[in-house]
Amino acid sequence: MLKPCAGASIAMIQRIGINYDSITGNWLTLQKATDSVGNAMATFTGIGGQVSMEKGQVLSLVQVGEPISYVPTVMTLMNPSLNRSNPSPHHSSRRLRKMRDKPKQYTRREFLRNLSLTALSGISVPILSSCTKEETEDFLQKHFREMTPEEKKQVVAKLERRYSQKYGRKFEISTKEALPETLWGYGLELSRCIGCRRCVYACVKENNHSRYDPQLQWIRVLRLKRGNLINLENSEHYYNPEIVPEKGFIYLPVQCQQCQNPPCVKVCPVHATWQEPDGVVVVDYNWCIGCRYCIAACPYKGRVFNWADPNIPKEEVNPHVHYLGNRPRMKCAVEKCTFCIQRVRSGRYPACVEACPTGSRKFGNLIDPNSEIRYIIERKRVFRLKEDLNTESKFYYFFEA
């Protein structure tokens, strides 16, 4: 357990949440801390100002003397009610936070929004009057993280109705929040992968991807000539032999690496994508404006875009969905792998892990010292893709011992 650096003038707070400490190579958490009088409270002084925390909040410390790299997020710690009202500490808008603390109050922002949207609808009466009530509702739908539990229920009910109508199956949309004390990590054993792409299609099926023209896939398996690994320019994405594995080649499956330091979240102009407390980067498909800046920012091609209206055959649709995960999407919104959020938050493995015939895919909680993923990190030769970009991905590739 790391203690707050007593007496040191600068304690290093890397970020709220659980963190990868690049110096010691550990995933660090600080679960309990006491102040000088023994209260369940920790106070650290950093460049970003004084930071107070309450018991139960999680943060990590790295070594003394390094510059603070996330001053704005460090500042958010000052609001102690933050974690109580919503378990997601990873948000950077101060306004979002205000909204969450006082969900009942009519804030200035809400007032402004209603005012301007009313004005807008006033101008466009002929357009809006042709819209149904539901269309208007869709248009005005709030950001998922700004909804009250009541509003979430309403939206979920509306979507369940709509999906059931469209696909003729009863849908269950979960909005289950992250489990406490979890940070999901993934392991992939390159020496075992045979490049069969079963994971790709298990994912397509589980996550309700658009099937035909275009078919969307969240996993991409690259075929590399032996002797190559880092220079992906020599990779073949569309290999299609009779039998895999082929002699002289290795296979490198790539999907969203669930960066702890995600460039896609940083660039999104509207907060449509964020990192959940369990480390999974999710998208509010109803908030995305389709600018595709995140696609440009992702070094792993972890994001795909619905260039057209997605199509799923009725008999193939998966009705067990999560709001932030595999619910059917709409055209011109971005989407990505969520480690099967609908599964892992209820104690199941991601579909790709289950589908792999060679057992190359491993999954677990990085915080739990007894998890399989921790075993792998501690005992195997692991590496992460494009580690030099400092994305702190939670997707570990490894070789047999």
Next chain:
Amino acid sequence: MEKLRELLNETLHFYKRTLTLVAKGGNLYYAWCFSLLTMIIVGFVFYLRQHEVGLIATNMNDQVSWGLYIANFTYLVGAAAAAVLLVIPSYIYHFKPIKEIVVLGELFAASAVVMAILFVMVDLGRLDRFWHMLPFIGSMNFPQSLLAWDVLALNGYLFLNLLIPVYLLVKFYYRKEPNWKFILPFILASIPWAVSIHTVTAFLYNGLPARPFWNASILAPRFLASAFCSGPAIIIIIFQIIRKVSGYNIAIEDEALFKISELIAYSMFLNLFLLSAELYKEYYAQTVHIASFKYLFEGLHDHNQLVPWIWAAMTMNVIAFFIFLIPQTRKRLTTLNLGCFLIIVGVWIEKGPGFVIPGFVPDPLGEIHEYIPNLLELMVSFGIWATGLLIFTLLMKVAIPIETGEFSHMEYKKEVTTLIKSF
């Protein structure tokens, strides 16, 4: 009360007269406006189709996720920023020939910003959710996302470039001395603002380590240098057209054009120098990051669609540089116009498609996918260019008569007529 009514009357009258001014014109004016309108309508119809089926109607895809729209956007932001090259000599150094025309340059900048914003709008997959990006109303990711910065920078610049010329023109219409204490701060603000819009646009690409082609710190200076070639080149051409159309009533002196072209020569030198610095680094080091440059300049694994384009652009830029460098060619209108044309096209290729597309080729996982815009993208783009030109034409239709003094306040007119009668 009396005064207020008079003011109201006068304002109403101003609007009425403006409208008649815009609505009435020669055959050439009508032909020009209607052909632009046709292009706008055609573009709009194509856009409706894109809106209906989604962005699959374009040739963009997961490999090359930005295309012609964003290329045009980048170019136009540069063109808009270039108005600063007129603002500095006229307001700061009081260089008279340019001072006469600076208002027209600012209106050009405003039209260019409108086009740039339109290009972003058509590139958005979900235009219906555009309000998510508005500050206070939606949830703008400021200051983290550079796109949020760009929205603020561009709209602020649009505001400045409408406020300043409109204020000055209205004052001129009333034949009153502008209140410099009021307007000068805005003029001064517009100078760093012009630099900032293009810097922010450069940073938008610059900050992505996933794309080594863009992730070069030389990008922002290169953007500015190329903008200060292409923008003024467009302005030179436009000014000559205005001069001709207005029957030489408006005081656009050759002196002003030559001064602007001198500035182009410096900027073009900087542009070529910065480009060569980047090329040297990539080609001498020969790291993996050279792939995009190779794709652009010599083709990569037999994919060489952009190669003829970029070499054409390079040739045009170099020829134009010499035209603008040598005083004899710079100070002759025929060669000057040739140089301007070469620069407008050359820089468009270089920092439009020649800059945006190689950022995506090869993509982060090494896939090479060639992109060429389809008919729909071309038509929508033409439509937006036509919109900008139409806005600029209408603005000019009012601004020029004010500048020449043909269009002015009633009272002033009365005074003049009584003055003439008394003689």
